[in-house]
Amino acid sequence: MATSEDKIKIASSFLKAAPPDVRVLVGDDELLEGGILAALEEYNTEELATVEVPGIDGKVIVSKTGQVDADRFLDPKTSQVFSVDHFRQTASEPEAHERDEEIEELRNTIEADTEIYSADRYAEGVSAVYGSKGVITIAIVHNRYSPSNFWNGRWRSVWTLDTATSEVKGTLKCKVHYYEDGNVQLETSKDIVDKLSKNAEHPHKVVSKALIDLISAAETKYQTALNESYHELAENTFNGLRRALPYTRTKIDWSKILTYRIGAELAAK
Incomplete structure (x- = not known):
C-alpha cells in the first residue's frame, strides 16, 4: 500500500x-x-x-x-x-508596494504597448510587465476553455529585456487538452534569444515599439509553424499510422461490427 x-x-x-x-x-x-x-x-x-x-x-x-x-x-x-x-x-x-523608480518610466511605456498588443492578438489574454534591476520582464497568458467541444488550451509567453545589453530572451509555450472519446494532450515550447535593434539611449517609446515588434514577429512565426505541424500531423502522420480501411469519414459502430465486411471476415477466422 x-x-x-x-x-x-x-x-x-x-x-x-x-x-x-x-x-x-x-x-x-x-x-x-x-x-x-x-x-x-x-x-x-x-x-x-x-x-x-x-x-x-x-x-x-x-x-x-x-x-x-x-x-x-x-x-x-x-x-x-x-x-x-x-x-x-x-x-x-x-x-x-514600492516601485523600482530607476526603470519605472520605461516599464510603464512597455506595459501600455504590451496591453495593446495582447488585446489585439489574444481575445482573452492577460499581461503583466515587471521591472527590476535593469531587466524588463513581460508575461502573457491566454486561456481558452471549450467544454462543449471537449478541449481547452493555454498559451504562455515570457520575455525579458536586459536594458544594459539590449539582449532579449523569450520562452513560448502552448498546451492543449482534447478529451472527446479519449484523452490527448499536446505541450510544446520554444526558447528564443535575440538582440534589440534599439538600446536604452533611444526614447522609451522607440525601445518599446522595437520590443513589441520583435515579440509579435517571433510569436507569429511560432504559431504559424504550429499550425503547419498540426496540418501535417492530421493529413499525413496519423494516416500513416492507420490500417488500410475504407475512407468513409464515419466512426465505426462497434456494436454492429459484424455487419461490416471486415467484421464478417474477422468472425470467420
Missing part, C-alpha cells in the same frame, strides 16, 4: 503535467496538508495562473517574476502585492 509520502509524490507529478483547470484532481485534505500545496504553487506560477484581486480591475497574473515572498505576489500595473490561495486560486489582502 502506498504511503502518504508516496501519494504526495504521485499526485505532485500528475499536477505538474496536468492540463488547465486542475483543482478537481486533488480532493484529499491529507495530501494538501502533506505537501501538495507546494506542487500547486509551482504549477500556478509556471502556468501563469490568473486571479481576481479585490479592488483591482481585471485579472492579475501569478508568476515567479512577481513573487515577493512565500505566498505574496506583485501586480505591476497597480504596484500592489496580494496573497494567493494556491488551492482555490483566489487572491486577497492587497497592499501597496
Whole structure:
C-alpha cells in the first residue's frame, strides 16, 4: 500500500503535467496538508495562473517574476502585492508596494504597448510587465476553455529585456487538452534569444515599439509553424499510422461490427 509520502509524490507529478483547470484532481485534505500545496504553487506560477484581486480591475497574473515572498505576489500595473490561495486560486489582502523608480518610466511605456498588443492578438489574454534591476520582464497568458467541444488550451509567453545589453530572451509555450472519446494532450515550447535593434539611449517609446515588434514577429512565426505541424500531423502522420480501411469519414459502430465486411471476415477466422 502506498504511503502518504508516496501519494504526495504521485499526485505532485500528475499536477505538474496536468492540463488547465486542475483543482478537481486533488480532493484529499491529507495530501494538501502533506505537501501538495507546494506542487500547486509551482504549477500556478509556471502556468501563469490568473486571479481576481479585490479592488483591482481585471485579472492579475501569478508568476515567479512577481513573487515577493512565500505566498505574496506583485501586480505591476497597480504596484500592489496580494496573497494567493494556491488551492482555490483566489487572491486577497492587497497592499501597496514600492516601485523600482530607476526603470519605472520605461516599464510603464512597455506595459501600455504590451496591453495593446495582447488585446489585439489574444481575445482573452492577460499581461503583466515587471521591472527590476535593469531587466524588463513581460508575461502573457491566454486561456481558452471549450467544454462543449471537449478541449481547452493555454498559451504562455515570457520575455525579458536586459536594458544594459539590449539582449532579449523569450520562452513560448502552448498546451492543449482534447478529451472527446479519449484523452490527448499536446505541450510544446520554444526558447528564443535575440538582440534589440534599439538600446536604452533611444526614447522609451522607440525601445518599446522595437520590443513589441520583435515579440509579435517571433510569436507569429511560432504559431504559424504550429499550425503547419498540426496540418501535417492530421493529413499525413496519423494516416500513416492507420490500417488500410475504407475512407468513409464515419466512426465505426462497434456494436454492429459484424455487419461490416471486415467484421464478417474477422468472425470467420
